Amino acid sequence: DTEVTQTPKHLVMGMTNKKSLKCEQHMGHRAMYWYKQKAKKPPELMFVYSYEKLSINESVPSRFSPECPNSSLLNLHLHALQPEDSALYLCASSPSDRGENTEAFFGQGTRLTVV
C-alpha cells in the first residue's frame, strides 16, 4: 500500500463551524505533513510531525490545530475559519524526517471552502 488517504475530498463549512480533516498512511512512514495550496500557487508547509511529535509549526493561526493520534493517522482540526482559508489541504508522509528517505507521498487533498 503506497497511498496516503485523505477524507473528506470536499468540505464546505461556515465560519462558526468546527470540522476535521483526516489523513491516513500505512507505509510505516515516520514523518507526516500538512500543506495548504491556493490556486496556481505551490503547496505551502503548515505542520510537520516526526515520530508522532509536532516538530514544525510554520506560524499557522491557532484556528488550525493538528493532531497525530498514532503513527498512521494525522488530523487537522478546523475552527472559526475565514473565507481566505479556502484552499486545497494536502497531507503527505515520508519514510524519515531527514536524510535520503525524504521523498514525500501526497494524498489527493481536501478541497475546503469556507462560507
Place this chain on the structure above:
Amino acid sequence: SQKIEQNSEALNIQEGKTATLTCNYTNYSPAYLQWYRQDPGRGPVFLLLIRENEKEKRKERLKVTFDTTLKQSLFHITASQPADSATYLCALRRSGATNKLIFGTGTLLAVQP
C-alpha cells in the same frame, strides 16, 4: 529571504521535443533537491531526488541536473508526450536537523500534439 523560483508560469512545447524546466534558489544550502509532478486537483507525485554532491540523475525520459554554484537545477523531459502536460514543482530540503520540504513556484508544461 529564501526564494525558490521556477521559469515562467507556463511552457508550451511540441510533442517529441525536449522540455527543459528551471529551478533557481537563493539563500538556501539544500542537501537534496526533488522534482514533483502535479495534475489539476491532485496531490504532487514524487519524480526524482538529486543530492548536493550529484551533478546529474536520470530516470527513463527524465533527467535532472544540480549546480550548487549557480544555485540551479534543470529538469529535462526528452521525447515529450501530451501525457507529460502537468505542473512540475521543484522542492528543496535543507541539510541538518530541519525536515522542511519547501516548494518552488511551479511551471505548467503543456505538450502540444
